Amino acid sequence: MRSARLNWPALRDLEGWRRYAAAFGTVVVSTLVSELLYRSLDTTRLSMVFLAGVVVAAVWLGSGPAYFAALTAYGIYNFYLVDPRFTIQFVTAEDFIVLTVFLIVAMLTGGLAGRVRDAARRAQSRAQATNALLAASREFTSLVSEQAVQERLAAHLATVARGEAMISTGGAAVLHPPGITPPAQTPAGDAAPSEEAWVAAGWRTRLLRADGEVLGVAAWRPATTESAPSDDQTQLVHVLVDLGATALVRARLSEAQTEIETLARTERLRNALLSSISHDLRTPLASILASATSLKDFGERFDSAVRADLLDTIQEEAERMNRFIANLLNMTKLESGALRVEPAPFDVAEVADQALAWLSSRLAGRKVTRRLPARPAVALGDSILLEQALSNVLENALRYTPETTGLSVEIEAEHEVVITIADQGHGVPPQDLERIFEKFYRGGAAESLQQGAGLGLSITRGLVEAMGGSAQARLPQTGGLEVEIRLPAATEALT
Amino acid sequence: MIRLLLVDDEPQLVRALRPALNAEGYEVSAAETGLDAIAQMAAEPSDVILLDLGLPDMDGKEVIRRLREWTEVPILVLSARDLEGEKIAALDLGADDFINKPFGIGELLARVRAALRGRERRFAASAVFRCDDLEINFATRRVTLDGMEIRLTPREYDLIRTLARHAGRVVTHKQLIAAVWGPASDVEAQFVRVLVGQVRQKLEADSAAPQLLLTEPGIGYRLRAED
Numbered sequence: 240m241r242s243a244r245l246n247w248p249a250l251r252d253l254e255g256w257r258r259y260a261a262a263f264g265t266v267v268v269s270t271l272v273s274e275l276l277y278r279s280l281d282t283t284r285l286s287m288v289f290l291a292g293v294v295v296a297a298v299w300l301g302s303g304p305a306y307f308a309a310l311t312a313y314g315i316y317n318f319y320l321v322d323p324r325f326t327i328q329f330v331t332a333e334d335f336i337v338l339t340v341f342l343i344v345a346m347l348t349g350g351l352a353g354r355v356r357d358a359a360r361r362a363q364s365r366a367q368a369t370n371a372l373l374a375a376s377r378e379f380t381s382l383v384s385e386q387a388v389q390e391r392l393a394a395h396l397a398t399v400a401r402g403e404a405m406i407s408t409g410g411a412a413v414l415h416p417p418g419i420t421p422p423a424q425t426p427a428g429d430a431a432p433s434e435e436a437w438v439a440a441g442w443r444t445r446l447l448r449a450d451g452e453v454l455g456v457a458a459w460r461p462a463t464t465e466s467a468p469s470d471d472q473t474q475l476v477h478v479l480v481d482l483g484a485t486a487l488v489r490a491r492l493s494e495a496q497t498e499i500e501t502l503a504r505t506e507r508l509r510n511a512l513l514s515s516i517s518h519d520l521r522t523p524l525a526s527i528l529a530s531a532t533s534l535k536d537f538g539e540r541f542d543s544a545v546r547a548d549l550l551d552t553i554q555e556e557a558e559r560m561n562r563f564i565a566n567l568l569n570m571t572k573l574e575s576g577a578l579r580v581e582p583a584p585f586d587v588a589e590v591a592d593q594a595l596a597w598l599s600s601r602l603a604g605r606k607v608t609r610r611l612p613a614r615p616a617v618a619l620g621d622s623i624l625l626e627q628a629l630s631n632v633l634e635n636a637l638r639y640t641p642e643t644t645g646l647s648v649e650i651e652a653e654h655e656v657v658i659t660i661a662d663q664g665h666g667v668p669p670q671d672l673e674r675i676f677e678k679f680y681r682g683g684a685a686e687s688l689q690q691g692a693g694l695g696l697s698i699t700r701g702l703v704e705a706m707g708g709s710a711q712a713r714l715p716q717t718g719g720l721e722v723e724i725r726l727p728a729a730t731e732a733l734t
Numbered sequence: 735m736i737r738l739l740l741v742d743d744e745p746q747l748v749r750a751l752r753p754a755l756n757a758e759g760y761e762v763s764a765a766e767t768g769l770d771a772i773a774q775m776a777a778e779p780s781d782v783i784l785l786d787l788g789l790p791d792m793d794g795k796e797v798i799r800r801l802r803e804w805t806e807v808p809i810l811v812l813s814a815r816d817l818e819g820e821k822i823a824a825l826d827l828g829a830d831d832f833i834n835k836p837f838g839i840g841e842l843l844a845r846v847r848a849a850l851r852g853r854e855r856r857f858a859a860s861a862v863f864r865c866d867d868l869e870i871n872f873a874t875r876r877v878t879l880d881g882m883e884i885r886l887t888p889r890e891y892d893l894i895r896t897l898a899r900h901a902g903r904v905v906t907h908k909q910l911i912a913a914v915w916g917p918a919s920d921v922e923a924q925f926v927r928v929l930v931g932q933v934r935q936k937l938e939a940d941s942a943a944p945q946l947l948l949t950e951p952g953i954g955y956r957l958r959a960e961d
Contacts, residue, residue, distance in 0.1 A: 514817075518788065521835050521836055522744055522746075522747070522835070523746070524835075524836040525744075525747055525750075525812075525835040525836040525837065526744065526746040526747045526749070526750040527750075527836070528836040528837065528838055529747065529750040529751050529754075529836070529837065529838070529839055529842070530750040532754075532838035532839040532840060533750065533751075533753055533754040533839045536754065536839055536840055537753070537754050537757050537839075540757050541753055541757065545753045548749065548753075549750060549753065552746055552749055552750045555746070556746055601745075
């Protein structure tokens with residue numbers, strides 16, 4: 240960024256009367272050289288030396304000083320070298336012709352060289368202006384906030400105007416360099432002229448205007464008021480201010496768009512949550528109601544095995560609803576920070592078995608491997624919360640893996656209790672490994688119609704962390720997804 | 735035996751519905767995904783489909799659209815969502831009726847019967863519709879209530895005729911507008927409500943608590959199935 244700042248040539252070239260002084264100096268140098276040559280070579284035909292001085296002045300200082308140098312050189316040459324010396328008179332016609340021709344040639348050469356030099360200077364200055372605008376424009380494009388655009392515009396404007404700048408768009412004015420005294424009054428609103436206007440104490444202003452809308456005011460003041468700004472410079476300032484105005488509009492639109500997108504995302508999340516809750520509550524309810532009404536309407540026509548199966552469905556689905564409601568409650572507690580854990584030692588294997596038992600009917604047909612440590616793994620925490628946390632992981636595995644694939648639950652106990660639940664499904668994309676613990680993440684199915692709130696694993700992590708543990712996911716070499724839950728181990732043995 | 739295809743990704747619901755459906759004489763096959771359902775229909779067509787709209791692999795509406803490309807099998811939509819738009823879209827795509835989850839088994843069986851009967855009616859030549867005291871003779875365009883002739887305007891008659899042809903099944907506002915005012919008309923649902931109100935005045939004992947011409951809020955109307 241810094242290197243992109245407008246880099247105007249410091250007073251490398253002289254300004255105003257100094258150029259004429261320098262032109263005079265050139266002629267003086269010519270005179271000294273002539274004097275030297277006169278003494279050593281004893282010749283008075285040294286008009287070329289003066290001519291050289293004039294050309295040097297022209298190339299260096301431009302056409303005005305060149306004419307001045309030509310006239311001065313003519314005077315000095317006449318006065319100093321042409322016989323009779325130290326008079327401005329001349330005797331011979333030859334001298335008159337030489338002097339006249341010298342004057343004409345000096346004027347012509349100086350003028351031409353000076354004009355070439357002026358043109359080069361203008362071209363250079365335009366190139367610098369173009370570069371400056373390009374750099375500013377590039378920088379503006381990368382900025383997204385209105386405040387940032389204001390700050391950078393003020394900085395660029397201060398550099399281009401070689402002084403101080405202020406950008407005001409209704410809110411607090413942005414000053415550059417910071418801490419300067421802003422102009423006492425600035426024109427405001429539509430009443431202000433769009434053209435550049437003078438206000439107090441050397442400040443100039445221009446309205447920030449884009450698409451016909453007035454956004455605010457830009458003001459600047461050159462540090463020195465010795466010379467009036469050139470047309471090119473004024474033009475550059477104006478283009479820069481207009482460029483900044485456009486960038487401001489763009490930043491405003493971009494900010495508004497971000498805000499709208501955030502709102503839309505929140506709205507989408509809320510709708511997803513509502514529809515998921517409604518689905519997750521109604522799905523078990525549908526099975527319960529269908530089973531209960533079937534028993535009521537057809538009870539005597541069903542044999543006892545069918546009746547028992549329907550009653551099992553009712554029980555299991557009611558328990559499933561209860562788990563879902565507990566999840567919702569826990570989520571609310573986690574969100575509001577109201578979850579209080581009363582740590583107590585408990586046997587992790589018992590809790591894991593209980594979680595597996597809840598899901599027994601849905602685990603039918605799957606191979607479930609349990610690996611337990613030799614001694615009971617005793618963790619410190621809340622067994623009910625852990626059961627909920629493990630149920631969520633298991634339900635997730637059931638939901639997202641093919642029906643016939645196996646599951647394994649492994650418990651290890653050292654200074655921590657580590658519970659690893661591994662499935663043999665398709666896993667998740669590696670970049671999503673952390674996201675599966677985010678709320679509403681639904682394993683690549685967010686866009687499809689896989690139902691469920693996408694809350695399970697986020698609640699698991701919340702519950703485990705509330706107990707001082709951690710939950711991580713891994714993609715093992717053998718495929719599937721592994722969820723590892725770590726809990727603090729109880730130091731004292733279970734009584 | 736009537737073959738019934740149950741498309742739902744909830745094995746528990748399939749488990750709960752199967753005994754009663756079997757007892758009612760349906761041969762039940764189940765599909766968990768939309769693709770599975772389409773494949774089963776292609777291999778061994780069922781006589782009626784119960785379709786959940788939220789399937790793991792594809793939108794249930796897409797299943798309806800694909801099935802309707804080649805089969806007129808009655809489709810009854812099971813929807814756990816209370817999104818009227820979803821149901822209307824499903825009906826407009828060619829579903830015959832819907833039932834909201836959760837539902838009692840009696841209600842489901844009645845809807846399945848109505849869907850199957852409606853399908854028969856479309857091709858059968860029964861000229862008379864009877865439900866309670868209401869009798870509609872499609873051949874003579876006579877409507878009688880308890881033997882007394884009811885005078886209906888042509889639009890009122892078109893409305894009751896359309897509902898009677900779909901008796902027991904829901905008919906959407908859009909379908910009623912197309913049947914009564916013509917498919918190209920841009921009549922609003924409000925007009926249908928007014929017309930239904932007029933018909934209720936003439937047919938219902940208490941038009942504020944209709945027994946025959948029932949409202950499906952946000953979706954359309956349903957005439958009670960024939961006795």
